[in-house]
Amino acid sequence: MANNYDVIIIGSGPGGYVTAIRSAQLGLKTAIVEREHLGGICLNWGCIPTKALLRSAEIFHYGQHAKDYGLSIEGKISADVKAVVQRSRGVSGRLNAGVGFLMKKNKVDVIWGEAKLSKPGEIVVSKSSKKPMEPQPPLPKNALGEGTYSAKHIILATGARPRALPGIEPDGKLIWTYFEAMVPPEMPKSLVVMGSGAIGIEFASFYRTMGAEVTVVELLSNVMPVEDAEISAIARKQFEKQGMKIITDAKVTKVEKAANSITAHVETKDGKVEKIAADRLISAVGVQGNIENLGLEALGIKTDRGCVVVDGYGKTSVPGIYAIGDVAGPPMLAHKAEHEGVICIEKIANFPGVHPIEKDKIPGCTYCQPQVASVGLTEAKAKENGREIRVGRFPFAANGKAIALGEDQGLIKTIFDKKTGQLIGAHMVGAEVTELIQGFVVAMNLETTEEELMHTVFPHPTLSEMMKESVLDAYGRVLNA
Known part of the structure; x- marks a missing residue:
């Protein structure tokens, strides 16, 4: 048949x-x-x-900071949405x-x-x-x-x-899902982003870089709550340095609509309510x-x-x-x-x-600025599971390639089983970490130990050198920090 x-x-x-x-x-x-x-x-x-949008935002950002690289761009760089x-x-x-x-x-x-x-x-x-x-x-x-x-x-x-919350359902005009956020007819001047998972934080990063005032509201205590808490804190600091407003331990309880704007009622865990006016709200509360x-x-x-x-x-x-x-x-x-x-x-x-x-060996990547990537157990989850661990860290600020790129803010963090030396988690925040994480994914799939990673030669000068330095740090042998 x-x-x-x-x-x-x-x-x-x-x-x-x-x-x-x-x-x-x-x-x-x-x-x-x-x-x-x-x-x-x-x-x-x-x-x-979304990665195409974020790439445009990245180029826009570099154009705005051309002087940091000894370059001059005549006139004001602008974005055609x-x-x-x-x-x-x-x-x-x-x-x-x-x-x-x-x-x-x-x-x-x-x-x-x-x-x-x-x-x-x-x-x-x-x-x-x-x-x-x-x-x-x-x-x-x-x-x-x-x-x-x-x-x-x-x-x-x-x-x-996209998941919708009762009473705050997307309408395609004032309350957006990622569909509408991807094709704005014009650039909003202000946004409230409800949810700070990968979708929410990527759009928050895109619109903030493009010049919008952005407020992120997260129900849990950390931005990007599935990530390692230390990595999350570093990312949040960078987001706020860029001018993004982040409210954690809070929820949007109500959205008032006007002709071409919204007012979000944001309730914090202590019961206080803040009203935030914006052009649009992006609902990013999961799928x-x-x-x-x-x-x-x-x-x-x-x-x-x-x-x-x-x-x-x-x-x-x-x-x-x-x-x-x-x-x-x-x-x-x-x-x-x-x-x-x-x-x-x-x-x-x-x-x-x-x-x-x-x-537990599936990597996660978030393409915000700075990027975030991870695989395996977080430090908190490893401890919660009763594992005795060794933790290594290496900062971007101590890496020659990161400094040369002008991207010296970030961290590579590795987690090892103390008894066996097995790599059980890796967490990163900083430039191009979404490309770096796969090295640790391969290592975990091969059940690689700290000794094998220490004996691996990483090319210089690269961002990947920080991966080895993080391993060395877990065992008190870090060389460049």
């Missing part, structure tokens, strides 16, 4: 399309269902276009087209529409009710559409969407899995707190149905989704050497 497959994947985000490619590589007849944009949220409205947004959308468009090419190259059928599980091994695809945020690129040639399709294995990769209208309830597929319950290989409670990526629960990261998808499909194909994903 033409509509019969070995594997059907619902959702073409990073998890979905990578899983489809790996499935085809393994010789399985594969189809992928998408209702809006190839590449999903990450390529079109998340990871990639429409051009900045256009560049960002262009980057997304290029990658969107790239996913279409990869599907064709790997002979993966693309089915356009919304999929619903009708019974184990079968889906019904109907016309999408999702209105794209912008015009849909031309559909791939020979793309399939509405109908009934069957497969031995069906993988849910439907991703997630929730897209589990609705998939037919999960009728088939008895277990869910928990808005996500599908799976085992280490993506299996749900119903045989033949799997889930990966954001819809399968935290950490909700594109690279986690990709790896999870590969594990899932390789297990289906009985590929040798497959093992469950190790979530």
Whole structure:
């Protein structure tokens, strides 16, 4: 049957399309269902276009501080918000087209529409009710559409969407999610950002660098609360030095709307309420899995707190149905989704050497200014788990490359098991740490000890030298600080 497959994947985000490619590589007849944009949220409205925006902000920042590098720029440097947004959308468009090419190259059928599980091994695809945020690129040639399709294995990769707080629901005009924040028609003069996770703090960083007055409101006691407390404190100090206002241990309880502005009522833990007027509010209080209208309830597929319950290989409670990526629960990261998808499909194909994903070895990166990156246990979590640890630190201010770059504020922090010398955590704040963190991720996957890291030669002059110095510091052997 033409509509019969070995594997059907619902959702073409990073998890979905990578899983489809790996499935085809393994010789399985594969189809992928998408209702809006190839590449999903990450390529079109998340990871990639936000990095394009942040890159524009970074260049803008350097232009404003040209004198710090002995340079002179004639006249006043200014930002054209429409051009900045256009560049960002262009980057997304290029990658969107790239996913279409990869599907064709790997002979993966693309089915356009919304999929619903009708019974184990079968889906019904109907016309999408999702209105794209912008015009849909031309559909791939020979793309399939509405109908009934069957497969031995069906993988849910439907991703997630912004979570909304009751009474402070986004309206697309005055209260934004990351969708609206990514394509502002004009640059707001002031913003309140509700939530200081990766999404909230990246947009706070972008808009502050571009000149907006920004206030960040965080419910917990630390900005970027999932990060190591010491790293978080350093980042906060830098944010505030840039002019960002940060209020922790606080929540937005009410938002009053005017014609073209808002007033946020911010309540602190002592019960005091501060009213903050701003042009717009960005709601960045997390995301929730897209589990609705998939037919999960009728088939008895277990869910928990808005996500599908799976085992280490993506299996749900119903045989033949799997889930990966954001819809399968935290950490909700594109690279986690990709790896999870590969594990899932390789297990289906009985590929040798497959093992469950190790979530404590998944890196997290936040592309604010300064950047923040981490992997493994924080110092507090390691102690909470009863581990005896050694902690090493090395400051950017003692690194020659960082000083030469004019980026001498930051810290590299490493955490080792005191008994075995195993690296169990690494945390960074500063320039380009999102590129550096992978060195420690590889080390942790190889179960590297402090001795092996100490005997590794790091090139000079580089920022990566600080990684080794941090290890040396944990054992009282630091050389340059």
